[in-house]
Amino acid sequence: MITRLALPGRVLGAQLSRAYWGELAWVIIGAPLTLAFAVLVVLGLILGAGLSLLTIGVPVLIGVLAGARLIGIAHVGLARALLGTTVTPPARPELRPGLWNAVKGRLGDPLGWRSIAYLVIRLPLSLIEFFLVATLFVYAVSTLSYPLFWFTLHGEAMPTFDLRVDTWPLTLPLAATGLAVLLAMPWVVRGLTEFDRLLVRGVLGAEDLSKRVRDLERSRATAVDDATRRLRRIERDLHDGAQAQLVALAMKLGIAKDELAGDGDIEQVTALVTAAHANAKQALVELRDLARGIHPAALDAGLDVALSTLAAGSGIDARITVDLPSRPSPSIETIAYFTVAELLTNAAKHTSSAIEVDVGIVGDDLRLVVRDGGEGGARPVRGGGLAGIAERLATVDGGLDIDSPPGGPTVISAEIPLRK
């Protein structure tokens, strides 16, 4: 609710606001820019279509589209800088190998075609905007200065508009209309650029839904790969570990049995049974470790218990603070646990000092922060541990933020949305 008293302040404030000047710049730059670009693109299209399509026309078209793409990106940048509108342009289609696919991919570049459409719609709009704004400005400036040069005109109309008054005092109301127009300009410009915002968003912005679908597809693929990799690792661990131990155990017991059935040498049987006993114990250790890797039993008691158990068991010096008003869902707990586990292992490689781990709720997210006093310079490398964590978090719409200046300290925070 805005009071009347505030109105003069608001009007004056609007004259000086950055947004207004940005929008003004957008309108003024827009017309010549769009005109030049549109002419270029239309010429290119005519040229491409006019030339024999199969030989030189296609490269020309591809060139035009690539140019249009750049123009589109430039407009997205301008819109962000001047209009404060942020849009994500549609991604370039993924190029598959092969000439035909390359041509298809380039000709099917959505941003290129959208930029052309944008230019076509924007051209009349930008010209109308430009002339309207220019006319209003010229009117405001001429009428405002009219009282000053009224004497020089000797009754003639002013050079810009066909306006004249007979006596000097009458120039003042006219000047007042000019002032009103000048003061009203921010709202006029805002209204005009509102169309442009819609246009930029609608034509140059990727549809949010399709982007979301793409993100989901990607994260689903990650989840599936991750599960497959994990299962394969479990199978390998079983095969190379517990299973091999148990086979060796069975073999030793089998020999011992045969020895006992004959007139076995008691020392040899003792040695066999001792070795089998060692195999059995080793198999138990391997199975226990494997089971813990699949689902740490301590997690049933909650994240804080699980994380302190983890730190104690790994011999990593970590100070763990968990502050959760209620327990998140098991899947969130599990992903949080393994995220912290990997971050701790990572951090322990680079520092000998204590690592701080904080787990809490921020808004609707579970937030994990792992802080270490190492030398810093942690970067996600493709295929590396941090990138893996980030991908896994993405499967539940979470994110990873890495702050690791050279010289440390490294602070890595992960956020996981708590879905109800």
Added chain:
Amino acid sequence: MRVVIAEDSAILRAGLVELLNLRGHEVVAAVADGDSLCAAVREHRPDVSIVDIRMPPTHTDEGLRASIALRAELPGCAILLFSQYVETQYATELLADRAGGVGYLLKDRVAEVSDFLDALRRVAEGETVLDPEVVSQLFTATRKTDALAGLTPREREVLGLMAEGRSNSAIAAALFLSAGSVEKYVSSIFGKLALPQSEGDNRRVLAVLRYLES
């Protein structure tokens, strides 16, 4: 016997060496991957090689590939494949050359020490030995065609036991039959599968192969 062992698990390798030494066999080489296996067999010409199927680098079927290459190079070189799982595909690939002297056992069989050593000896002598588990899977997996369609259920049973590499007397004991009736079943199977009496071929192996390929 002189034996080469190819097994990437150190525990099992050591266990096998110990077992064979204890029973008076000589382990001439114990290696952990396919390439070393080929080299060792070329160098030592053992009576039989015990080969793990999954070995480095990819842990899929290195042992099988190396064995097939070896048998192509040195016909009749006896190989006992040794695996944690039953892969009927592997068994059929290995048996494809029909030369005998091959075996495919589950690792668990090594617990029955004397059976295992017996299987190893039979492979060294040029017979074909398949794990009972392999045989039963092959029974369920393959769609039996004309060749086997003519066999009675009893004859199939006998053929299955034959595929495991059992002797007639062992089959008789397993099915509670007299040795004579097993003989009859066996020759009836050979007849139905059109396996001629000949010196060179091991008819029992051929019967099993016929059965695997159908």
